[in-house]
Amino acid sequence: MPIQLEDYQEIAGPGVTEELRELADRVAGRSMQHINSTPVGGGVAEILTRLVPMLRELGVEATWDVIKGDQAFFNVTKAFHNALHGKPEEITAEMYDIFRATTEANLHDFNFTGDVIFVHDPQPAGLVARKPEIGRRWVWRCHIDVSAPQPDVWEFLRPSIEQYDAAIFSMPDFAQRLPVAQFRIAPSIDPLSDKNKPVDNAQVNKVLEKYQIDPGRPVLTQISRFDRFKDPLGVVAAYRLVKKRHRCQLVLAGGGAADDPEGEEVLRDVQEAAADDPDIHVLLLPPFSDLEINALVRGSTVIIQKSIREGFGLTVSEALWKKKAVVGGATGGIKLQIIDGRTGFLVHSAEGAATRITQLLGDRRLREKVGENGYQHVRQNFLVTRHVRDYILTMLAVEHPGESMIYLA
């Protein structure tokens, strides 16, 4: 049976689904179109997979469309992504041309159906060029940490972004001085998805066995795409420090995203670094491995998310939801999810990560305490129900520009 809104009632807490129904009534009859660049892989696609059906169940006409792009385009947008995150990238005139040409091609083909159009991230940002012609309300939803973007890329995108009615960023640090309204909306996890739903011990053990992971020894795990910003080599370095005192194992597991061509290169580097140690398991998981990822996290002793730049880092919330102790890089949205010392630990280096992991491995009670706090923190702040509410509020907000208090009869 498909997942329904009622299934979230108990999980999300009292009054949450009722509030959603009340709010959805206020946008009844209006449509919300989401546009991004990949149907699978990565946080954006994952969120939309759940969010769109929930909105529809609430009576909001939500749809989701994906722009078309070739490998050359995704190479450019990956470079844009890096540059916006603050990693220096040389963007040539030809690369800007490729971006413009793909935007043009999509503008030509695209069917804009929403009363409110949510455009996710830079790849489809240029579609707003159609706004003067067709009107509607346009929202640019940025999932990237743009607290210190490379100026040339930001300035290239700025004229497009300024045409939107509103922009959404995941945290205040990413806000810009823009002439359009900006809202803070954190991303979210779906507690009932394959990646997060309850899994029994037998299933967990089966997955550990499949990958030859010993359930009798501590397991440190980082679940991430193979991406330099996720610092997988830093994780290996931290593991080697911990390994001096603990007979632990390391799991580095992740899939690839269709719009991330850099992944293979990073994966090769990680495999090379791990080659001499049979206790390091580098797992490139195919799409639709969510249940296995779920089991791997549940079977782990400590979860690591040692990112050096991070748009949000939903893997942290996914682990906290399973009451796991998490050690995360003090960057981007990880700082919202990990309240240092309460819901996990924030670190700035491989050495810092090793220190915290060692403490956690030696103290089961500490692991349980931060895990329980983390679960509560996610329940209150990072579930998909809250995200649905915020998107409905965004629809209402762009219909009432400039007002700080809006009465909904």
Place this chain on the structure above:
Amino acid sequence: MSFYDGWQHSQRRGRSGPEIMTTPAQEKPFAFFTETRLVVLTGRKASNLEQLLQHLTQVSGSCIFYHTHYLYLTHHFEKPRFYNEFANWVSQALQEERLAERLGAIDLLEMTSIRDLREAIARVIEKHLESDKGTVRTSPPGEEFHFCEAKSFIMPTGKVAAGVSEFLDLLENVTNDCLHFHFFEARLRLERPTNDFSQWLGDLGQTKLAARIDALNPYAVTLDELKREIVKLGRRYASK
């Protein structure tokens, strides 16, 4: 459309909820409203006190309200040292503890408008800057103060009390957002003379109870505690 516009608008349409303050006292029911909010980012940030002060004088009243009230609504693993976010930032990012304590001690209950509150905060910072000339502390990168505000959406809850007894019964089960709206927002952000409960009870002739509730300090307790306190006062002081 402001809250009041919406209120008048719905009166014209004859909706029951927002009529609470306009029909004759002996007949009018109390309609509970709730508030949900979207956080608005202003794009303004400060990394030292001069910048903080400059923005403070320019941001909206909604922004001042947000940074002095938002933490009352959020869950905490332990009681925050300050609910005033300016005080928290001054303490954590600038380590100006004396100033943080002075900002944290600004008595919100004494304020009758956001303007008063803004001026009070600015005065404390100005005084500190005057007495501390020459030392400019800057927050570490990534620890800047980001000015936000709330875009609030007010909805009727459907709970309407015809009299005091029913009012108290319903109050026991309202959400913190509802309580926050009628108690905090009503007085400071909407600049009503008192909280909505005292206003309504006073109009009903329950002056003693209205005064007792008005005298509560909502900033000293959690919202759950405040609710229990109001219900307790109601059961004790409501005249039959």
